[in-house]
Amino acid sequence: MTRKEASSTGGAKKQVTVTINGKKYPADEGEILLGVAVREKIAIPHLCYEPSLDPYGACRLCMVEVIKDGKREMTTSCTLRAAEGLEVVTDTPAIVKYRNVLFELYLAEAPKSEVIKEMAARYGVTKTRFLKKLDTTDSLGNKCVLCGLCVRACNEIMGAGAIGFVNRGPYTVVNTPYFEPTKDCFGCGACAKVCPTKAVEFEDRGSERVMTSWSGTKVPLARCDCCGGYYAPKALAISTLAHITPSLREEIAALCPVCRGRRIARDEILAGRGGGAGSHG
Amino acid sequence: MKIGSAADLEAVRQAGMQKLRPGKPRIAVGLATCGIAVGGNRVYERLREIIERDGLDIVLTKTGCIGYCKEEPLVNISIPNKPLVILHKVTEADVEEIVKQVSRGKVPADKALCRVPSWDHVTGCTLEYGKGFSKIPLYEKVPFFKAQKKVILRDAGLINPEDIDEYIAVGGYAAALKALTGMDPETIIKEVENSGLRGRGGAGFPTGQKWRITRDAKADKKYILCNADEGDPGAYMNRNEMESDPHMLIEGMIIGAFAMGAAKGFIFIRAEYPLAIKRLKLAIGQAREYGLLGSNIFGTGFSFDIGIATGAGAFVCGESTALVASIEGRTGRPHPRPPRLTDIGGGLFGYPTDLNNVETWCNVPVIMANGSDWYSRIGAEGNTGTKVFSLVGKVDRVGLVEVPLGTTLHTIVSDIGNGGANNKKVKAVQTGGPSGGCIPLRLFETTVDYESLNRVGSIMGSGGIVVMDEDTDMVDIARYFINFATGESCGKCVPCREGLKHALLLLNRIMAKKGTKKDIETLALLSDTIVATSLCGLGQTAPNPVLTTLAYFREEYDALVKP
Structure with a gap:
């Protein structure tokens, strides 16, 4: 049994009603409360939440107070699951007090992050009392808040395990093992995609994708047979092709999306069908 | 040989008693890490040399630590029909004289700390050593020991921790036999609940309740774990418990596994405890040889085995979810609870798992042997039993102290510890390690129990008490x-x-x-x-x-x- 199986409710989801700030909302039983709030457009700040991954609870910004039997308990809404009668409130004086300190800690930890500055400013925090961490050698440009999303996306979604946490406590950073270029990276860029502070960077230089944040890891790109342009990481292109039907595979192998589109259009015209939309769904 | 019945256990018990009281003088050197650190090994080697050289009929063996760290190295001498005598601050230079005296049926009086005419090993055996040596103070009269009550440290410093026979001689594994052959899991859990035992790792969660939750979890497999990742600065209770009496932990886990329906347990121990790891491995091997671990224990059809998982130096791995992650081979980082370890999907490899501290497990054989009524009379209301504390820092008598819960800080620091070292005034104590707090002298009437320590802003924790004196900033x-x-x-x-x-x-x-x-x-x-x-x-x-x-x-x- 995996953790994921155990944490999902399985089968048909029971509908429950949860109360947020005195208002009732429908939810699936066991659904992450932060997810409900996001859907209902109730503002709860968060950095480490990603619906496709297991609850993680690292950024501590999504604190809410659960009201139960007249008592209130502070907890993170990204680890809280919807149940019938669940009642929470956001932005209580205690939450605001502690969250503001957390924002100050983030401003000190990632002083170059515009996302953090904007988020903190939305909650009225524009300055930090704490010493700012400025490291000119930081490959993440002093923007990383160690939310762990890139590591988890790389490990749990892509199954690559190219990056991980290095060191412990305040010395923790994210990078490749031993800060060396790694062959485990597909160059998929999922890390950059999920990064809430836009700290992860990579760029395509000629025939290579250079993962500038990850110790200069270089990933070869696939070249289009038609136009000669480089369009996707080679390893990713090969592994993606393996998942599709053989006839389609032959058709799209070695072509970039633009050239493939052109070929489809040409084939359609030659076949006299006029290349109508949807014929190649 | 496999122990399959009460008669088998009795046969081993008698053999073990022959080792404890061999009918000739027996010298045992306190060789836990603390004793070794101050030269215990050198004393042991010198004793071996001289006994061999002179061809003397003296049994030389090792033992664990009785807790009086300040007085180490400690050496026990038992001469037939005489009280056991504990010698203190023994050096290699004293060895020649010790052996000379012992071979004449005497002990060097100037080196004697105290005498023990008889010792209650708590789980069913009171060892009568003998009378005599009336000039040497009685164990009960030694100020360091006077206010203590030994339940967990019942065998520590008296038996050889590397010999299962000696543990069995003083009543060991009789509780497991009783539980597995005479009680059903429900009765065992009831007994643990009625005893009032609470988690000795520091949180104080009722142990019986945790066992029941694990037992009731619906899964085809369950695990039990022992948390031996003791890492608080100044705390070494668990280390001594494992080094001095490893079998009591194993016996506790066997009983727990039977009660909760687990076939496999792990002891998660920090790598910085090499001697404890060595003795645990030895003890597990001996228990397997006797069939006390493995399949069909005591012929009951119940099977259980214990593995050892060593930590890699991270303090946080004492946290339950990080501990499980570490055993599974993942980075020791906690994850939010729930799911708790006892939940389906939350424990080791996803199965419901019970995690208890070393000392919690060590209480279990006592509860089974003497009953929950007996146990719950020790200590205070809601805080039953004894607790081992490591009394360290700027205190005169440094050592491991076992007292009933509800004892005041004053008793521990002043009566047992004799106040500040070098006649300095004590200012405060720090309990509970890095998670605990500093309690000032004016609050020393605070009783040491889970709730009272919380009220003054500290915690019980695993049991470290660090004393600070007037010079401490x-x-x-x-x-x-x-x-x-x-x-x-x-x-x-x-x-x-x-x-x-x-x-x-x-x-x-x-x-x-x-x-x-x-x-x-x-x-x-x-x-x-x-x-x-x-x-x-x-x-x-x-x-x-x-x-x-x-x-x-x-x-x-x-x-x-x-x-």
Whole structure:
């Protein structure tokens, strides 16, 4: 049994009603409360939440107070699951007090992050009392808040395990093992995609994708047979092709999306069908 | 040979008794880590040399530690029909004289700490050593031992921890036999519940209730774990328990496994405890040979085995979810609870898992052997039983102290510990390690139990009591513990990773006399934030040393800062 199986409710989801700030909302039983709030457009700040991954609870910004039997308990809404009668409130004086300190800690930890500055400013925090961490050698440009999303996306979604946490406590950073270029990276860029502070960077230089944040890891790109342009990481292109039907595979192998589109259009015209939309769904 | 019945166990018991009382003089050197550190091994080697050289009919063996660390190396001498005599501060130079005296049926009186005419091993055996040596003080009269009650440390420093026969001789594994062959799991859990035993790792959760939750979890497989990742600065109770009497832990786990329906258990032990690991491995091997671990234990059809998992130096792996992650081979980082270990999907490899501290397990054979009524009469209401504390720091009598819960700090520090070392005045104690707090002298009438310590801002923790005297700078103490916690933070959540770091920077600034009153306020607010918002117990409790020193020794902070 995996953790994921155990944490999902399985089968048909029971509908429950949860109360947020005195208002009732429908939810699936066991659904992450932060997810409900996001859907209902109730503002709860968060950095480490990603619906496709297991609850993680690292950024501590999504604190809410659960009201139960007249008592209130502070907890993170990204680890809280919807149940019938669940009642929470956001932005209580205690939450605001502690969250503001957390924002100050983030401003000190990632002083170059515009996302953090904007988020903190939305909650009225524009300055930090704490010493700012400025490291000119930081490959993440002093923007990383160690939310762990890139590591988890790389490990749990892509199954690559190219990056991980290095060191412990305040010395923790994210990078490749031993800060060396790694062959485990597909160059998929999922890390950059999920990064809430836009700290992860990579760029395509000629025939290579250079993962500038990850110790200069270089990933070869696939070249289009038609136009000669480089369009996707080679390893990713090969592994993606393996998942599709053989006839389609032959058709799209070695072509970039633009050239493939052109070929489809040409084939359609030659076949006299006029290349109508949807014929190649 | 396999022990399959009461008769088999009795046969081994008698053989073991032959080793404990061989009918000739027996010298046992205290060789736990503490004894070895002050030269116990050299004393042992010298004894071996001389006994061999002179061809003397004296049995030489090792034993664990009886807890009086200040007086080590300790050497026990038992001469037939005479009281057991404990010698203290023994050096290689004393050995020649000791052997000479022993071979004449005497002991060197000037080296004697105390005599033990008879010893109650608690689980069903009172060993009568004999009479005589009336000039040597009785064990009960030694101030360090007088207020103590040995239940967990019942065999420590008296039996050879590397010999299962000696453990069986003093009543060992009889409780497991009784539980497995005479009780059903429900009765065992009822007994543990009725005993009032609470988790000795520090949280104080009722053990019986945890066992019941694990038993009731619907899964085809369950695990039990022992938390031996003892890492609080100044705390070494568990180390001594494992080094001096490893079988009591194994016996406790066998009973627990039977009650909860687990076929496999693991002891998660820190790699920094090599001797404890060695003795546990030896003990597990011996228990397997006797069929006390393995399949069909006592012919009941019940099977159970124990594996050892060693830590890799991270303090945070004492946290339950990080501990499980570490055993599974993942990075030791906590994850939010629920799911708890006892939940389906939350425990080891996803199966419901019970995790108890070393000392919690060690209580189990006692409860089974003597019954919950007997056990619950020890200690205080809601805080039954005894607890082992390591009394360290600037205290005169350093050592391991076992007292009933509900004993006052005054009794522990002043009566047992004899106050400050070098006649200095005691100022405060720190209980519960980096998660605990500093308690000032004026609160020393506080009883040591889970709730009372919480009320004064500290915690029981695993049992470290660090004494501070008039020379101790309390701000520096707070800084020391924050520095420790910062280095041990796993780095997952921001209040612990970043918050503790900035608390340390603020404390450094205050200590350097560069701080302001505002810095103290920021430090207090930051500490509250870390407590309120951290993911796991490490962060939630790490600011306690700051918060308690701010509450009780604010003047020391104020003296260091500009207005």
